[in-house]
Amino acid sequence: MTAPDPETDPEAGTPPADAAPARRHAAGADPAKRAQILEGAARAFLEKGFDAASMEDVRRAAGVSKGTIYVYFADKVELFEALVADKRDRMFADVISLLEEDLPLRAKLTRFGEALSRVLCSEDVIRAQRIVIGAVARMPGMGERFYRVGPSRMHDRLAALFEAEVAAGRLAVPDARMAAVQFIELVSAGVWRRRLFCGPHAGVEEAEIVRTVASAVELLLRAWGRGEARQGLDD
Amino acid sequence: MTAPDPETDPEAGTPPADAAPARRHAAGADPAKRAQILEGAARAFLEKGFDAASMEDVRRAAGVSKGTIYVYFADKVELFEALVADKRDRMFADVISLLEEDLPLRAKLTRFGEALSRVLCSEDVIRAQRIVIGAVARMPGMGERFYRVGPSRMHDRLAALFEAEVAAGRLAVPDARMAAVQFIELVSAGVWRRRLFCGPHAGVEEAEIVRTVASAVELLLRAWGRGEARQGLDD
Amino acid sequence: MTAPDPETDPEAGTPPADAAPARRHAAGADPAKRAQILEGAARAFLEKGFDAASMEDVRRAAGVSKGTIYVYFADKVELFEALVADKRDRMFADVISLLEEDLPLRAKLTRFGEALSRVLCSEDVIRAQRIVIGAVARMPGMGERFYRVGPSRMHDRLAALFEAEVAAGRLAVPDARMAAVQFIELVSAGVWRRRLFCGPHAGVEEAEIVRTVASAVELLLRAWGRGEARQGLDD
Amino acid sequence: MTAPDPETDPEAGTPPADAAPARRHAAGADPAKRAQILEGAARAFLEKGFDAASMEDVRRAAGVSKGTIYVYFADKVELFEALVADKRDRMFADVISLLEEDLPLRAKLTRFGEALSRVLCSEDVIRAQRIVIGAVARMPGMGERFYRVGPSRMHDRLAALFEAEVAAGRLAVPDARMAAVQFIELVSAGVWRRRLFCGPHAGVEEAEIVRTVASAVELLLRAWGRGEARQGLDD
DNA sequence: GATGAATGAGTTTTCATTCAT
DNA sequence: GATGAATGAAAACTCATTCAT
Known part of the structure; x- marks a missing residue:
């Protein structure tokens, strides 16, 4: 009853970060980059709201390319839901x-x-x-x-x-x-x-x-x- | 303390209705048409939300022309604010x-x-x-x-x-x-x-x-x- | 057997052009504009092919705005099929x-x-x-x-x-x-x-x-x- | 008149196979890998067409990395032309x-x-x-x-x-x-x-x-x- | 005064290509 | 030499707004 049970959520979130810092990450599996994108998304969405913030705003705030965002998140909605879950x-x-x-x-x-x-x-x-x-x-x-x-x-x-x-x-x-x-x-x-x-x-x-x-x-x-x-x- | 004070709001609402009921209204001054537009806007915005509802949705729900909406309200935001105030x-x-x-x-x-x-x-x-x-x-x-x-x-x-x-x-x-x-x-x-x-x-x-x-x-x-x-x- | 039977095709094509030249046409119903778009599409598609020609190419060749094209044709495929049928x-x-x-x-x-x-x-x-x-x-x-x-x-x-x-x-x-x-x-x-x-x-x-x-x-x-x-x- | 004359084609095909079968191939010179890529390209292009098939489709069908494809073929067009020639x-x-x-x-x-x-x-x-x-x-x-x-x-x-x-x-x-x-x-x-x-x-x-x-x-x-x-x- | 066809800037998303690992 | 994550230009399409009729 007191144990944290985050596993009840379907959004698993971050893929298992290798204990040993891997030299190369699978596509969409670099936790640092994922965090970087989420951070940019947080800035963009918090400032303007979901609809008013464009993926270009997110890209700029995150400092990654548009393509990279779409490697980590299927679309704008999924990015937003991941952000909220996070x-x-x-x-x-x-x-x-x-x-x-x-x-x-x-x-x-x-x-x-x-x-x-x-x-x-x-x-x-x-x-x-x-x-x-x-x-x-x-x-x-x-x-x-x-x-x-x-x-x-x-x-x-x-x-x-x-x-x-x-x-x-x-x-x-x-x-x-x-x-x-x-x-x-x-x-x-x-x-x-x-x-x-x-x-x-x-x-x-x-x-x-x-x-x-x-x-x-x-x-x-x-x-x-x-x-x-x-x-x-x-x- | 109990007096109604709607006058504190900048949204004056209906433009000054002519004291003498004019046969013809000035541009954007027909209260019935204004109400009709607001009614359509209510339907459109309640169903889809502010961003997702298009002015075309509003137009269809209100049964007026696009141009008319813009005679009564300067833009989408003003229409929405008027609706909420109403x-x-x-x-x-x-x-x-x-x-x-x-x-x-x-x-x-x-x-x-x-x-x-x-x-x-x-x-x-x-x-x-x-x-x-x-x-x-x-x-x-x-x-x-x-x-x-x-x-x-x-x-x-x-x-x-x-x-x-x-x-x-x-x-x-x-x-x-x-x-x-x-x-x-x-x-x-x-x-x-x-x-x-x-x-x-x-x-x-x-x-x-x-x-x-x-x-x-x-x-x-x-x-x-x-x-x-x-x-x-x-x- | 010798009668032309274009009506067997689902693509009805041009909406009925009013005998008397109407002053105003319904959305997507001006035959001249439709022809103008098809003409531009013909130029663009014939030059580059379906995939290689962009809607921007079509727009430029037709001399209309992008939005107008989408008023007359639901999407790129429909435009192309209409062109071919025509x-x-x-x-x-x-x-x-x-x-x-x-x-x-x-x-x-x-x-x-x-x-x-x-x-x-x-x-x-x-x-x-x-x-x-x-x-x-x-x-x-x-x-x-x-x-x-x-x-x-x-x-x-x-x-x-x-x-x-x-x-x-x-x-x-x-x-x-x-x-x-x-x-x-x-x-x-x-x-x-x-x-x-x-x-x-x-x-x-x-x-x-x-x-x-x-x-x-x-x-x-x-x-x-x-x-x-x-x-x-x-x- | 009956002699094969593939030499009239600019597409030389396989790069000059070393006379002495080298243990290691130069970049883009392994015929087996080249064939493997072409095989994948055949599957991808036949299924979707040239434009609709992405290099990712080719990569997946071929089971090689994207970079490798670009070692063997300069770009998508060259890959396709080589495939057709083959x-x-x-x-x-x-x-x-x-x-x-x-x-x-x-x-x-x-x-x-x-x-x-x-x-x-x-x-x-x-x-x-x-x-x-x-x-x-x-x-x-x-x-x-x-x-x-x-x-x-x-x-x-x-x-x-x-x-x-x-x-x-x-x-x-x-x-x-x-x-x-x-x-x-x-x-x-x-x-x-x-x-x-x-x-x-x-x-x-x-x-x-x-x-x-x-x-x-x-x-x-x-x-x-x-x-x-x-x-x-x-x- | 009302209309609605036309506009074009802006949106999300894809994908050929590169280059650090 | 091989890899595949990252890139960013470009694509299809939408929609708030305008203005000729």
Whole structure:
């Protein structure tokens, strides 16, 4: 349940990099070049969006030839899906790991919430999410996978944590998964949605995130906290 | 605070309709034709997205000539922005009006929450939001305006309601705006975000929305409810 | 049997040209523009062949824009097939009509044979046949149609003529269709095949054609001629 | 007149094989590898045609590297011309040899005619001829050479035979070369041309060839046969 | 004032050829 | 000497926009 399971995704991603640095790579199998292309694609797509970015933009940003891109990726869509798959996994891994730390509930939720909110609301990630959302109509599978390995997995992990806390008598939530979903939503309440539609409010986000997460934790504990978990609540 | 302020938007909308109903309209000044074009644009853009829909698609759906479209709208982007502005206002008006009704707090929040959630998560509105979000990079102003007259206005109205309830001693929220933002987020917790990334879960949404709104109301009242507003809570 | 039946071909060709010169044509329906494009396509394809000629070559030769070509023809293949269909019918009509003339058999065969041979071995027609033959693998239907309305129809008409001559006692061919096929082949014996593979032998063709047709007629009449048809044969 | 004269061709073919069989070949000088490449090229070009077959198709079919191909052949055109030169000679050798056999005229012409017709109208050879003909515009030399060592040589050999028969009193042709050309044309009358433009008429060809050759022989002998060569003719 | 045929810049993708390994 | 990854020019085709009718 805690093991990472990236293998559930059809997009295997990088071909097995030889342990011993091979002198010559098979066509489309040089991980460095693949990464270079993905990096250029990230720059081009994040700046302009999927449709507005041309393969020429990608080529220029990646510093490779057009032909080379097509050796590594069958077409523009496949390149984009590979890019999303690549960033996605990296993105959520660190955040989830915070739930494994040995900390009091309040501190753990706060650290997790802030980390999650910071990631999801950072400029690049917001741009990426906008593009993915904008592309869902044409690439439904990609959106589903993004949701599954991102938000959905968060829900699972957090629900498990809540259940453990219930068993330990520190929480009285009647529906752990609902509570998990609500908490995830609350940690970026007002920020994530706004960022999806609006440009960054210069410098505001960090303070807002701290306030928002603190409020989310308080709301949760005030509603469902028991025993030591209620410490510090006025009531 | 409750006054409608559409005039803050640069998109004036319909050109000044002549006071005296002219028999003949100036170029690009026939409101019926304008509406006809917007209707066609809505169909075309909702079905295919901004980039994938061609002006030919719009023309066909609207049943006018290409030239006419360009008389009413300077280019594709302006047409799209006008379309979004047009739908946007209609969309939020009804929902907000529910907050004016004379009902007990719990019922009022439930009705408002369900209505809002149903609107925001309906297939067409989800599609529209995806397209707007996907277009934010290229049309930042449009996203800002959408957020301002949509979610942001919700926050304002709901915060005002909460303040009134605090004044009436039925709520003890320390930060009415934060609570408003949180409530808005909670009423579609787990549904809106998923729908942004995924196709509809056949038939699931309605039941999910009812459950989710009920849980949101309960969470809010359990944390901050006072007096009669706590009726029905076990604790 | 003698009526022209161009309607057997699926390629309807030119849309009905209004008797009264319309001021404005439907998209892709201006016969003059269509002819202009076909003329440019003819120049481009005849010079370079189907694959080697680019749509840019066609555009330049036709003096229209690329977009316009694609309004009139769905793609490169369709343009080419339309071109072939267009030239084909014109090409064979005159030749076949020679068989209807009221002349002694020997003269009729000679005139027909020379006309056919001249057409089939002229530079432009040879180029066209080369391109069609080279394209058969990719457009089998086009090759079949070319053969059907070209050589095959010749066989039919000539076989009918031979049958009439047999009935009139001037010919004793045991198999009129075989004789027709043989005669068609003989009138350009050695010339057509060579021209398919080789460039023009400066100035040789005309004399060669006359000699070849004379020899073909003599061979036929010597083998199967009866009565007056044998006049002038030494044996 | 009967000596092989491949030296008239500029395509020397295999580079000078070292007199002493070297253990190691110079670049582009290994005949086995050259043959292997040509074999792959044959497969690739016959299947797709000159333009549609890519050098990658050739490489795959040949099982060598791209670079190696370019060591043996300067470019795609040269490879194709070498391929055609290679197949060409093989193709006509056997057929011509039939003219050397010691058989009665009628039998000899029949065997020769059928063999020639079968070869020229077989699927692979038809495909090859289509490709060569389609490429004549871009590679005129190749077409010329094909005609010269193919049909043209046939004409020479057959004309020589006819002259011998005239001298022997068995034939009375006034123009042996013309008769030779005519006979060559007649043995595939109606079949070769049709096959150039159309796909195979399932199973028809063999019977048609036999009938056609018989008719060609009969026509020739009926017109010009003398003495024993007229045996079996009704007249 | 409305129309829609024409435009041509710009898109994605292919593939003959080269040259570092 | 062989290899095959990389190249980039060029291809077919699209579509937002204009302007003569």
